[in-house]
Amino acid sequence: MKDNELIVCRDVSLGYEGKSVLTDLDLTIAKGDYLCVVGDNGSGKSTLMRGLLGLIQPQSGTIEHAPALKHGAIGYLPQQTRAQRDFPATVLEVVLSGCLNRQGLYFFYTPAQRSEAMMNLGKLGILELKDACYRDLSGGQQQRVLLARALCAASQLLILDEPITGLDPAAAQDLYKTLAYLNQKEGMAIVMVTHDLKAALKSARTVLHIGRKGLFTGTASDYLASPQGRRFREELES
Numbered sequence: 505m506k507d508n509e510l511i512v513c514r515d516v517s518l519g520y521e522g523k524s525v526l527t528d529l530d531l532t533i534a535k536g537d538y539l540c541v542v543g544d545n546g547s548g549k550s551t552l553m554r555g556l557l558g559l560i561q562p563q564s565g566t567i568e569h570a571p572a573l574k575h576g577a578i579g580y581l582p583q584q585t586r587a588q589r590d591f592p593a594t595v596l597e598v599v600l601s602g603c604l605n606r607q608g609l610y611f612f613y614t615p616a617q618r619s620e621a622m623m624n625l626g627k628l629g630i631l632e633l634k635d636a637c638y639r640d641l642s643g644g645q646q647q648r649v650l651l652a653r654a655l656c657a658a659s660q661l662l663i664l665d666e667p668i669t670g671l672d673p674a675a676a677q678d679l680y681k682t683l684a685y686l687n688q689k690e691g692m693a694i695v696m697v698t699h700d701l702k703a704a705l706k707s708a709r710t711v712l713h714i715g716r717k718g719l720f721t722g723t724a725s726d727y728l729a730s731p732q733g734r735r736f737r738e739e740l741e742s
């Protein structure tokens with residue numbers, strides 16, 4: 505594995521109970537990458553995220569992580585469920601819980617972790633909400649809180665699964681701007697599953713399309729020229 509590589513998938517198959525959802529996947533995520541993962545419902549995008557996170561093991565092939573990413577140092581923003589939206593905790597508590605992966609067996613948060621949580625709330629423009637109850641927030645505010653939480657876990661890589669679901673267009677734009685800032689100014693690598701191609705392709709450097717006829721990986725402009733991506737080009741140019 506090279507120095508600038510974070511995750512390398514070689515000839516990977518992923519699936520459940522002996523049935524494959526994804527096969528023949530070769531993918532490298534390097535430092536500072538911005539990868540958008542697109543494809544139809546049920547094509548295996550979330551399954552791939554679980555594989556990258558090490559939550560499921562490949563049926564064949566290998567998924568190698570850089571030493572810096574071991575011990576859970578990947579920020580993850582999963583698809584939100586109804587129960588998670590009603591979570592009864594303050595914003596600061598939710599954000600701090602992102603530090604749990606890194607603190608081993610210690611139960612109490614350190615002052616350094618508290619200031620990191622506050623810093624991430626500030627970065628996302630929601631510091632004034634720190635004592636608010638998470639479940640009383642709007643969808644857009646909740647998504648920012650979860651992103652601040654993911655940042656507490658992330659040192660070099662953020663994985664986001666459909667982060668703009670349920671957000672209005674303005675809140676979605678804000679989220680994309682924040683991600684572009686984190687990627688360009690802080691060098692955070694981003695892997696994002698999305699159905700919102702128009703906005704996503706503006707920031708993404710690489711696109712992975714998971715389709716019934718196989719996988720496509722290439723730059724955003726290669727994707728728009730490809731058979732899989734061509735149909736989106738007119739939409740983007742309008």
Ligand SMILES: Nc1ncnc2c1ncn2[C@@H]1O[C@H](COP(=O)(O)OP(=O)(O)OP(=O)(O)O)[C@@H](O)[C@H]1O
Pocket residue numbers: 520525543544545546547548549550551552
């Ligand atoms: N825990 C599981 N056990 C068995 N099968 C599963 C499990 N999770 C997902 N699958 C199956 O794997 C396939 C891919 O699901 P996945 O959630 O990865 O798709 P997706 O591309 O993320 O879909 P969407 O765009 O709808 O979120 C589907 O057929 C799904 O039914």
